[in-house]
Amino acid sequence: MSVVAIVGAGNLGGAVAQGLVASGAVALPDLRGVTRTPEGAERLRARPGLAGLTVTSDAAAAVAGADVVMLGVKPYALIDVLRALGPHLAPGVTLVSLAAGVGLVDLVAAAPSDSSVVRLMTNTPVQVRAAVSLVAAAPGADDAAVARVVALSDALGSTHVIDESLFDVATALAGSGPAYVFLLAELLRDAAVGLGLDADEALAMTRGMIDGAARLLHASSDDPAALRRAVTSPGGMTAAAVGTFEDAGLRATVAAALAAAVARAAELADPPT
Numbered sequence: 001m002s003v004v005a006i007v008g009a010g011n012l013g014g015a016v017a018q019g020l021v022a023s024g025a026v027a028l029p030d031l032r033g034v035t036r037t038p039e040g041a042e043r044l045r046a047r048p049g050l051a052g053l054t055v056t057s058d059a060a061a062a063v064a065g066a067d068v069v070m071l072g073v074k075p076y077a078l079i080d081v082l083r084a085l086g087p088h089l090a091p092g093v094t095l096v097s098l099a100a101g102v103g104l105v106d107l108v109a110a111a112p113s114d115s116s117v118v119r120l121m122t123n124t125p126v127q128v129r130a131a132v133s134l135v136a137a138a139p140g141a142d143d144a145a146v147a148r149v150v151a152l153s154d155a156l157g158s159t160h161v162i163d164e165s166l167f168d169v170a171t172a173l174a175g176s177g178p179a180y181v182f183l184l185a186e187l188l189r190d191a192a193v194g195l196g197l198d199a200d201e202a203l204a205m206t207r208g209m210i211d212g213a214a215r216l217l218h219a220s221s222d223d224p225a226a227l228r229r230a231v232t233s234p235g236g237m238t239a240a241a242v243g244t245f246e247d248a249g250l251r252a253t254v255a256a257a258l259a260a261a262v263a264r265a266a267e268l269a270d271p272p273t
């Protein structure tokens with residue numbers, strides 16, 4: 001089994017740590033977390049299953065002897081953190097960037113030449129081990145190293161191995177996507193409350209409806225458009241609602257939203273102003 005160090009085990013890195021341990025993909029004694037502050041370490045150890053985790057602010061010590069080093073710091077800090085780690089990394093280490101916006105070319109340039117460099121983008125359902133994760137490997141990355149990253153990622157949900165040229169688009173869809181679904185849930189709940197439903201009941205119905213629709217989408221071989229048509233009788237209630245979405249330009253808005261997310265990826269490696 002691999003020894004895995006997560007440098008920058010905050011919101012995302014902490015959720016990954018939790019999922020790796022909960023799935024049994026990494027045994028607790030084989031996992032190390034790095035945070036900058038004692039408060040960060042406390043938040044990490046407070047996660048279910050991680051009370052006994054080795055957490056340190058000494059990244060150099062944490063990565064010594066680790067087979068896999070995951071980098072979960074903010075994108076603008078990533079390259080500096082990676083450069084500082086270089087002399088402390090094990091020979092042939094697998095380096096996994098969890099960050100959006102930092103490309104393989106820059107990662108490889110900052111990494112030791114004998115390392116295998118991989119990008120792994122997961123999403124917040126990683127907390128319930130239902131993530132959709134994206135993997136892109138640098139040219140020259142060892143096949144066994146990439147397979148090991150995919151196996152770790154599969155323990156957190158499902159994995160799509162893609163070419164890096166598609167990474168930002170796939171991140172805009174799968175990485176940011178849960179936020180779009182949560183936004184829709186929020187808007188539907190609020191609209192139903194506006195029309196008279198009790199708030200708690202409206203939220204319970206919204207949760208159940210999205211869960212059921214997601215399961216049907218998953219279980220059915222039909223295209224989403226066919227599933228939509230199946231609940232949209234001509235002249236009926238659903239048709240009135242869907243027509244309102246279409247008239248308001250929802251299709252163009254969704255296309256513009258994904259394009260905005262892709263455009264933003266290019267700016268993420270810049271420090272915050």
Ligand SMILES: NC(=O)c1ccc[n+]([C@@H]2O[C@H](COP(=O)([O-])OP(=O)(O)OC[C@H]3O[C@@H](n4cnc5c(N)ncnc54)[C@H](OP(=O)(O)O)[C@@H]3O)[C@@H](O)[C@H]2O)c1
Nearest residue numbers: 008009010011012013035036037040072073074075099100
């Ligand atoms: N949040 C998401 O939903 C999400 C989804 C997909 C991808 N991502 C990616 O995940 C990355 C992190 O985002 P986040 O929301 O998880 O951020 P976060 O909660 O702020 O986590 C950053 C972690 O890095 C630690 N850290 C900061 N500087 C460090 C250093 N120099 N050395 C070692 N550790 C250091 C922080 O420690 P302290 O806690 O002690 O400050 C914290 O544990 C980003 O690159 C982002 O692109 C996030």
